[in-house]
Amino acid sequence: MVELREQDPARLIGRMRQLLNDRGFSDNVQKAWLFWARQFIEFHQAQGQTQPTAPDVRAFLGDCARQRQLTAAGRRQVLRAVRCLLEDVLGLQLDGLRELEGELLRDAGPILLSPTQVQELLSTLEGSDWLLASLVYGAGLRLMETVRLRIRDIEPDRILVRDANGRLGRETVLPMRVREPIRAHLEELKLRHIRELAEGYGGVRLPPGLRAAPGTARSWLWQFVFPGPCHVNPLLPDVPPVRDHVPEAEARQTIEAAARDAGLGPGVSAATLRNSFAAHLIQRGVAVADVERLLGIESPGSQRALSPRSGPDPIESPVDTLTAH
Structure with missing residues (x-):
């Protein structure tokens, strides 16, 4: 299995940029998703773990919410960017990410x-x-x-x-x-x-x-x-x-x-x-x-x-x- 910490961040971001571009995402969305992907890579590397887990993603979302005062919609955008990196770029399937997105939807209110x-x-x-x-x-x-x-x-x-x-x-x-x-x-x-x-x-x-x-x-x-x-x-x-x-x-x-x-x-x-x-x-x-x-x-x-x-x-x-x- 490919380990995230062994990947070149610049190459990963380049692959993700190409993927988002192929899917027709707007420039603003691409910039936002790539920013959060970079932040997650840095966060994961600082943890010293071989592979990210759903609890790691949850911890990253919590860290982003505290430091950047993100709204519920902002946290959902961060999660979608991280899922794109992990699932579509790296081909990883982490148990619990869909449940995490459901929690964000339920807890967000309007x-x-x-x-x-x-x-x-x-x-x-x-x-x-x-x-x-x-x-x-x-x-x-x-x-x-x-x-x-x-x-x-x-x-x-x-x-x-x-x-x-x-x-x-x-x-x-x-x-x-x-x-x-x-x-x-x-x-x-x-x-x-x-x-x-x-x-x-x-x-x-x-x-x-x-x-x-x-x-x-x-x-x-x-x-x-x-x-x-x-x-x-x-x-x-x-x-x-x-x-x-x-x-x-x-x-x-x-x-x-x-x-x-x-x-x-x-x-x-x-x-x-x-x-x-x-x-x-x-x-x-x-x-x-x-x-x-x-x-x-x-x-x-x-x-x-x-x-x-x-x-x-x-x-x-x-x-x-x-x-x-």
């Missing part, structure tokens, strides 16, 4: 990402997928609230959030970072809508129970920001099909796949982005009551009427502080 990790996730996405994930994080939207957005819900500096029946529930910030991309996105959708109208289609599913004037379903303002497939009513085969929003499951899979591509591992979801939105605002000094209001969480302190732009200092979305896409 998963939170750092701004850098959010940037890494978003950098793996393009087009409407990037826009959707940026709104979940940048506006604190639930995933279903995001896919359910209609054109009429997008205002110049804010988003109107409605329930399944179309009733207005709250307002939240429209991030500066997404304003130009969403404008371009809506322009493309409008051209497609005009073509569909000319072909006799262009209708969308309306909220249940809505008493709407004839032609409302074909109105531009009622179109979905993230359109999905068209559906035909089997009971009304002569009625043109109507378009629905992108399926929530599809949007969820897109974000979770982006998290994996960014090397963030299992457990990161749309809810993680929303939780991180709240955490990053609070870390910047935004009042908890104001954060709860943006999230749509009812509490005595968040009941007051306040728009994202009110007050002397309008609330800045955390996505606006990230590196430009």
Whole structure:
């Protein structure tokens, strides 16, 4: 069996870099994983043991957590980097590593990402997928609230959030970072809508129970920001099909796949982005009551009427502080 202490660290890191590059990991993820791999090699060599064990990895994680004050998400990233080194580069299979990762997931509570990790996730996405994930994080939207957005819900500096029946529930910030991309996105959708109208289609599913004037379903303002497939009513085969929003499951899979591509591992979801939105605002000094209001969480302190732009200092979305896409 190959012993870790007998390996040339520079050669091991070179092999790991090539492996990560072949798998399409972003530059930021590669730098982070290679850094932790080097740290583990040095830690193991200082122990004077021939082969690493799961308790050694646990001790290394504890040492990193104490010295660098890592979050739970940060410790999971360290563990994934070490597993890549041991399992994929050296071909070692240590009993207990999967259980250790499970412990980190169970003990972590709500998963939170750092701004850098959010940037890494978003950098793996393009087009409407990037826009959707940026709104979940940048506006604190639930995933279903995001896919359910209609054109009429997008205002110049804010988003109107409605329930399944179309009733207005709250307002939240429209991030500066997404304003130009969403404008371009809506322009493309409008051209497609005009073509569909000319072909006799262009209708969308309306909220249940809505008493709407004839032609409302074909109105531009009622179109979905993230359109999905068209559906035909089997009971009304002569009625043109109507378009629905992108399926929530599809949007969820897109974000979770982006998290994996960014090397963030299992457990990161749309809810993680929303939780991180709240955490990053609070870390910047935004009042908890104001954060709860943006999230749509009812509490005595968040009941007051306040728009994202009110007050002397309008609330800045955390996505606006990230590196430009």
